[in-house]
Amino acid sequence: MTKRIKLKHIAKIEGHASLITDLERGEINRARFRTLEGSRLIEGILVGRNYQEAPLITARICGVCPVVHNLGSIKAIEDALKIKVSEKTVVLRKLMMMGQFIQSHSLHLYFLTLPDYFKLPNSLKLLKDFPIETKQALEIRAFANKLIEVIGGRAIHPMNSAVGGFMKEPSKQELIALSEQIDPLLKIGEKLTKLFHSLKYPKFSRKTEYVATSNPNEYAIYGGQLNSTIDRKITKEKFIKEVEENYSDWQLIKKTRLKGKVYMVGALARLNLNRSKLRPGAKALLKKTGIKFPSYNTFHNVLGQMIETVHCLEESKVLIKKYLAMKGSSAVKDYRVKSGKGIGLIEAPRGSLFHVYEIDQQGYLKNVNIITPTAQFVNNLEEDIEAFLPDINDISSPASRRKIKMLVRAYDPCMTCATH
């Protein structure tokens, strides 16, 4: 006899999702994570339109991570048109990415995750019970938003970033003012890391594969080579050729596998592959946690995001200093429109993001494929749930439901990205 557990709507994630778990004779048969978002057919819509519209339209895939889609799209176009941008442009884009990571992570960590661990019904209660910490988390987010705004023109759906460079140089005064905020914020980051370290993460371990961008010179976020525990030498071109997207007859998320295997992307994947490249403060904090890496406990993705938040604060300071000392320009470069194919690979807060474009002679998009982090880790999430559930006694009790939701939230799934 099949018993079905249905979580009709999982709140406190980005977008809407449900989870259906089938149990047979007390054992998990199948966990199905399903989007409740409607598909906007973004890829289809882009075909036949000018490439210049892509960074604008794809930013609208997601309001919590518009910077990654905007820059991922720009990178795909620059790859297709063989445009090499100035170093100054790259530094500014990296800074936008720091803002993006800090903003998205701190939202997820504080407002979506923490209430679970404190067994609070919601974030407003958190606000009342922990006014100081809330204020601090908001300060970190405000810094990140301001950083994106100063460089990108606006915190949500930036438009100053363009193919070939920036429309306008950011204000140096504003960057200096932001830089001065970082040291106090790092102190807050340290305190919040302690808080996140003290949380009781459920004991859980399931060995899986990890995929992330790696870079010999830095903790890869804006750019680098694709790296994976399945195939270390994989290039982004090879990855795109080999990754299997599931074209199901009912699902709106095109879930992926690599060489038939499920895999994980995101903060934990990055830490498992790249932790030696963290900035010193973040590295020291990670060491203090005493957790052995690579970690196969998905719940550590939460702590991983906290460590990355601290890293990104440190990195922002370094990058602002570098930018202020740089000569040259970040203005949009002259380039020629021609036909070509390109892949934009960038690390989103939730994992590696791919924008794959084909552009025709006149600059119109011929083919578009966008592979988002959530679409990549849903298969892994389902296998995690299947492995995690037998540990839970009395599977339909409110406590069990809460634990399942905690596992889902540890992934920080973004349904609007997954569905796009």
Add this chain to the structure above:
Amino acid sequence: MKKSRTKKNRSKPKKPVVAFLSLSGCEGCSFAMLDLGGEFFNALVHHYKLGEHHFLEEMKEKSHYDICFVDGSCLTKENVKVLKEMRKKSDFMVAVGSCAALGVVPVIKNFVNKKQKAKYVYPNLREPFNPDIHPISRYVKVDLVIPGCPIDNKEFLKVFTDVAQGITPALSHRPVCYECQTNGNPCLLQKGEPCLGPVIQGGCNAVCLNSRYYCRGCRGLIQDPAYDDAIKTLNKKLEKMIGKRALHHIFQIYGIQEDWLNRL
């Protein structure tokens, strides 16, 4: 009688119960609200009783809301159903952001072969629900619209506190040009570059033009017939500048094509 009225006057006015509904979309407008940080939470706690917010709460639905803020557009049958249910339960409904107000991005489907587009993205999908995209006002009565993609959160905050107190907020009816000039930006049209600013509803602080990014009209056309001539003139100019195809593609992004062409 007199006594009870005095007592009523003295007691604190009841705070309106507020609901936030997110239909399909990027949810950027929800984040624009949260990005206000303390300002938003303080306004929420001070002026409202929170009824529903999918992001902040896991709470039971209520049978009545005084005010409901809706973002996103109707892409699924469930979206339409929930929107209509919420309308029935709510006294006052505010469309937040241009997805709810105009359609935005998915609305492009209305101008292309949408079946083919669905097939391109989901080759094996059985009967995808693939409707034309409309402003939510096509499905339910909307009492107030806050345009923008995303919304300007300062503007939102003003509306948010105003409607809680029963005040009808005054939104800008000036074109984007007004704020653009105040900000001292160079005029792109005068430089021979495209821009929709002269006929688009302002209130956004000309944020795109501050970055020299021309206005694509995310806040919609000014709903005043006095601007019809300006639309005609601008249309001629822009068609000459970038061609009809490119121009219509720009109109489609934020769902202003129908309105624009109707006013020519």
